[in-house]
Amino acid sequence: MSTLRGTAPAGVPDTVVPAESHSKADRAYQALIEGIQQGRFAPGSRLVLAQLAEELGMSVVPVREAIRRLQHDDLVSYERNVGATVVGVDPEEYRYTMETLALVEGFSTAQCAPLVTAGELERARVINARMRALLDDFDPVEFTALNKEFHSTLFEHHQNPHILDLVHRGWNRLTALRSSTFAHVPGRAPQSVAEHDQLLDLIAAGAPFQDIETAARQHRANTLAAYMDTMAPADQH
Amino acid sequence: MSTLRGTAPAGVPDTVVPAESHSKADRAYQALIEGIQQGRFAPGSRLVLAQLAEELGMSVVPVREAIRRLQHDDLVSYERNVGATVVGVDPEEYRYTMETLALVEGFSTAQCAPLVTAGELERARVINARMRALLDDFDPVEFTALNKEFHSTLFEHHQNPHILDLVHRGWNRLTALRSSTFAHVPGRAPQSVAEHDQLLDLIAAGAPFQDIETAARQHRANTLAAYMDTMAPADQH
DNA sequence: TCACCACAGATCGTATACGATTTCGCGCGG
DNA sequence: CCGCGCGAAATCGTATACGATCTGTGGTGA
DSSP, rough: OHHHHHHHSOSSSSSSSOOOOOOOOHHHHHHHHHHHHHTOOTTTTTEOOOOOHHHHOHHHHHHHHHHHHHHHTTSEEETTTEEEEEEEOOOHHHHHHHHHHHHHHHHHHHHHHHGHHHEEEEEHHHHHHHHTTTTTOOOOOHHHHHHHHHHHHHHHTOHHHHHHHHHHHHHHHHHOOOOOOOOOTTHHHHHHHHHHHHHHHHHHTTHHHHHHHHHHHHHHHHHHHHHHHHHHHHHOO | OSOOOOTSGOOOSSSSEEEEESSSSHHHHHHHHHHHTTTOOTTTEEEEEHHHHHTTTHHHHHHHHHHHHHHHTTEEEETTEEEEEOOOOOOHHHHHHHHHHHHHHHHHHHHGGGOOOHHHHHHHHHHHHHHHHHHHHOHHHHHHHHHHHHHHHHTTOOHHHHHHHHHHHHHHHHHHHHHHHHHOOHHHHHHHHHHHHHHHHHHHHHOOHHHHHHHHHHHHHHHHHHHHHHHHHHOOO
């Protein structure tokens, strides 16, 4: 991540990309990742180089590179001499992703906590309030966006760019998985908002590293558990 | 990682690569990663596509792909229209790597712990004994190799391939950094071996998740701290 | 009827070619 | 003597072309 040009950091959609990333490969990557996250490419569907190249108005070479990046991000699966397919939402894969995210996000949150300013805390509370307001008439996409924004606020003073990159990759993967099948786990949202507040309280109180890490990690783990509970009965008929 | 072909998973050198990975890009990647880890490419030196292509007896296209993979692994830094340079041993970068490794390796160790068999524990003890035997007439390369083998043994029953992949990437990066400048932190090796034994004791005793995670994480953190202590005075003259 | 082989279509992997961008040194003017 | 702009060399980015490999289909023989 630290080795990437500042303009297009690992495809993080938060930062506005300067319109023309001045590299066809970058544009292809952006286009594909958006397409996947918006569900325009169904999971399991094949990504054919020549076809995509024509759609994007470029040669296959940049497309190829973009696809290999997506492979690194675990957003597509690739087989030599066969091609790439959009990764599905195997519940097991979801577990891997959430677990990894819980790990890195938890650590990162704890590491950033002492450096979070009062202003940032306040901003996070405002965002969380907007999330709470959204609970009634629920919009998963908007909610997810706010969720990203919330956690981003706490990462303002990131200490370790490697870990921050892992967090971003986890988010990307998550949106890709989420948008493609399940809208959301019912009833999880309110608790999520509540946990956000608890987390902010911990940070405000200057709680020890481990407490914050555990709380942040548990926050993700709870979502995962809720998903598993919802899915498991339906899965093993 | 799970999306990679089984034969060449993210350049992990543990698994024997079937001689011909039957992909020039793969061969180039292997060759470059070895070259970097063995210090054949000095840190900071440029990796010129055409030049490497000729050395490896292939066109620039596979080389280019290999370099982008290395970029993803944070082994080279890349600048558009300029080229790739082997990543240096910036102490800060070392910190990032070790910190990340402490995080993912700690978690992975704790997660695998309950599944480690008695046989594997015994094997780990044997490996650690060999490391202890090596303490007298010290060989950093051999020691590092055994260290990898030791931790690999504990990962036999990995639960989360994503995290396992992160561990492997950390190891790769670490060998690359280590081989290029500092042989080792003096005096750290004996303590490292001792900590290994403590870790094995915890696992054997069926200690709770968090205890094992903390111990494994601390194991890396201690190495990092030792390095920082050694480096800091020498660095700021 | 079923298994197997051969062939054709589709798709990828790599080589080569050329335009685009950057870097560096040289000469000019102050 | 030093700063500045210009031009050539080096290097990368992308397009196009072709050979290699896989997949599916149809036909043949048991």
